Amino acid sequence: MMYPGPVLRLMEELTKLPGVGPKTAQRLAFHLLKQETESIQQFAQALLAAKDRIRHCSICQNLTEDDPCRLCVSSERDQDIICVVEEPKDVVALERSSEYRGLYHVLHGAWSPMDGVGLETLRVKELLGRIKAGGVKEVIVATNADVEGEATAMYLARLLKPLGVAVTRLAHGLPMGSELDYAADDTIARALQGRHEI
Amino acid sequence: MAYYQSEGIVLRTYDLGEADRIVVILSPEHGSIRAVAKGVRRPRSKLSAVIQLFSQASFMLYRGRQLDTITQGEMIEAFRPLRLDLDRMASAAYVGEWAGLVARERQLAVELYQLVLTALTALCHSPLGQLDMVLRRFEMGLLEVSGYAPQLRRCVHCGQKVGPFVFSTSDGGIVCNECKGTVKGRTLRPVILAQLQALRKLPFSRLGVLRIHAAAEKEIASLLQEFLQYRLEFRPKSLAALAEIRNLKEE
Known part of the structure; x- marks a missing residue:
């Protein structure tokens, strides 16, 4: 049996979302159709508002409602240190730690040769512009600890060091609660390099 | 044969859902294998090391209809x-x-x-x-x-x-x-x-x-x-x- 036109269209739109196949789209569509009209209106308004009001901060490239974002204009943040992350969610993770008081820069991806993601695709030009403008002493590269993240870190180090800033990398080691037996050789090697006195 | 074991080299990975990844493995016996590695984007995952790009490892897999699932992995060579x-x-x-x-x-x-x-x-x-x-x-x-x-x-x-x-x-x-x-x-x-x-x-x-x-x-x-x-x-x-x-x- 064919679904009525509007239901088909809803399913088509849902399958455009990452990780949503036809079966999931069908399940989601029926779930949405069961909701009260008011609830659906709120959902649609939330989508439109997010798309309409959220933009990239012209300085750090993070998602923001106001440009520049509140982190970039805050007088309480150290202005001479920039932490470079892959995605906006990484800023949230670092802020959760309450340990870092500097500025951020979001690349919106990682250097990934096989996906065709290079310098042009990432927000690297904007980072270079910030450093060339002066006042930055250190860049902390906090990209993910996977191969793409490591490659991005090496890329940035090669690019930024000639500009006279210190380029540092987040420490690597054993995650809390992990078992040594299951740790990768690479992780153990880096944990040994980064050992400290207790 | 639902479970099978194979040596392989990780050629590609794609994020899947909240914390999983689809891993493309090159295996001598099975050619290209597409398998799900569950929970590997979490820091405490026991599989995250072996599914890093270009790792050579011995994998235990469960045969699925479309995608297989990696259940265990032992690193052979990390190509550090x-x-x-x-x-x-x-x-x-x-x-x-x-x-x-x-x-x-x-x-x-x-x-x-x-x-x-x-x-x-x-x-x-x-x-x-x-x-x-x-x-x-x-x-x-x-x-x-x-x-x-x-x-x-x-x-x-x-x-x-x-x-x-x-x-x-x-x-x-x-x-x-x-x-x-x-x-x-x-x-x-x-x-x-x-x-x-x-x-x-x-x-x-x-x-x-x-x-x-x-x-x-x-x-x-x-x-x-x-x-x-x-x-x-x-x-x-x-x-x-x-x-x-x-x-x-x-x-």
Whole structure:
């Protein structure tokens, strides 16, 4: 049996979302159709508002409602240190730690040769512009600890060091609660390099 | 046989859902395997190390209808030097991209696996100045494995063994002056032909004996890449990354 036109269209739109196949789209569509009209209106308004009001901060490239974002204009943040992350969610993770008081820069991806993601695709030009403008002493590269993240870190180090800033990398080691037996050789090697006195 | 065990090299990973990844593994017995590694984006995952790009590991998998599931993994070789150097990494990405294209699902890939393994090992341990030659040797090996090795000993039309020759991508190798006719080909200097022949025979570990000028190296690279792309109808995205790294060095 064919679904009525509007239901088909809803399913088509849902399958455009990452990780949503036809079966999931069908399940989601029926779930949405069961909701009260008011609830659906709120959902649609939330989508439109997010798309309409959220933009990239012209300085750090993070998602923001106001440009520049509140982190970039805050007088309480150290202005001479920039932490470079892959995605906006990484800023949230670092802020959760309450340990870092500097500025951020979001690349919106990682250097990934096989996906065709290079310098042009990432927000690297904007980072270079910030450093060339002066006042930055250190860049902390906090990209993910996977191969793409490591490659991005090496890329940035090669690019930024000639500009006279210190380029540092987040420490690597054993995650809390992990078992040594299951740790990768690479992780153990880096944990040994980064050992400290207790 | 729901569970099976296989050695393999990780060629690609894609994020899936909240914390999972789809992993593309090149296996000698099963060719290209697409499997889900559950929870590997969480820091405490026991599988996250073995599914890193280019890791060689022994995997235990559960056969699924569309995707298999990785249940266990034991690292054999992490190819750590690849992760510590951008040039080695970009070169490995080029190797991985071609291997992913040529490998077929559920088909034996013993020769391709051995070629990729040897190429990655060479990319780890060769001097930085020799990485391009490793890639050329890999390209030559890939052409052989996929059944498109160019004819470099005699004219593809008449079998003439004495030059001069041109190299014709569309005809699949060297063409002598008599047969050249309207064939579109690039002029092949004897020295380039000799180096191409040597490149086909030499094992990766002995590439250091080849003494090739930068200009000749460029000529060989351009010829092999054009031939590969013509035969396999694919242009690797990682070529752009390799060029990007080269530009960064020159700047």
